Amino acid sequence: MNTDTKEGIWKQIKGEFKERYGDATNDDSIEQRGKVDQFIGEMQEKYGKTKDEIANKIKNW
Structure with missing residues (x-):
């Protein structure tokens, strides 16, 4: 479990x-x-991405 998953x-x-x-x-x-x-x-927990990466993907939707 990486830190991004734990943060999620x-x-x-x-x-x-x-x-x-x-x-x-x-x-x-x-x-x-x-x-x-x-x-x-x-999303962080599922994909192991940072909050900023997830937020950028949401903005691009």
Whole structure:
């Protein structure tokens, strides 16, 4: 397991926390950022890429 994969798992955990915090405080922007963080974390875990590589691919879509 490389560091990008581990970072992806951690990013998913942080994203889930942000999403739940945003939901609890009715802050839609935090909730949405949490969902994005979770998605990027899942991609990092699956493909072993850096956050920046994943973000660039998403922007190019």
